[in-house]
Amino acid sequence: MSDPETPTAPRLFPDDAAIHRIGEGLLDRSLPRADWTHEAHLAATTWLLRDRRDIDVDATIATIISTYNKAVGGVNDDTGGYHDTITRAFVAGIRAHLAARDPSEPIVGSVNALLESPAGQRDWPLRFYSSALLFSVAARRGFVPPDLAPLPAAC
Template sequence: MTDLPYRPFADDAAIRRIGEGLLARTLPRADWTHEAHLAATLWLVRERPDIDVDSSISTIISRYNESVGGVNDDSQGYHDTITRAFVAGIRLHLRGRPADEPLVEAVNALLASPPGRRDWPLGFYSRTLLFSVAARREFVAPDLAPLPAV
């Protein structure tokens, strides 16, 4: 058991299983944690250049949610602004990492860093704006500070 505020991944294969399960819509719902969201997205950005994360991430996650019985509506399921904020954080994180670094090291370092924290988007957004229906449905610009440009 770990005392860390996040659950680290054991190896590259565990991360690829999450990413591939997301794409194939075969990942068990219980495995779709905060850490899994970040790991899958980092894997997509770094190892799947055939997928345009910016134009596809909403469809990928929304369809996955529906495949496991979830609903994407005004109060649950896919949240566009939170997702896109974390994509910006992942890109910022990767910018400072060696390209040949093992995937597990890049992901676990992300989880241990500020952009890996569950509350990281609240450094850019007020709680009211971030958790609004508008922000869930589509990306809204931050109201406290700009997201990092990468």
């Protein structure tokens, strides 16, 4: 039995193809729901930001994820599904991560390094948000600015 205070190791990706499969499956809604893990969220967002420059992530991420959630039988309501503030906090963290990486690096290296970094941890947004604010309905439904510290900016 694992200690609830000890974070579990992230599930790393074996190669670029696995990340492309996640990203493409998100976009075309063919990704099995069971594969939409925390790691998949971060991998798909990294792929979108780095390799799909034709997609305006800031303008479309809410629609992309919400539409996917509905397509696989999920909901997007006040208690479940798409969470705007958490998503946008991770987008900020991924942008900062990518700004510090070699853009010619295979995406698997960048994604796996992200997953092993503080910004890849599930609770990373709590460095910037109190639990009460982050888990509020307002934060789920739309972006709210952090109340503890500013989100990182990409250099």
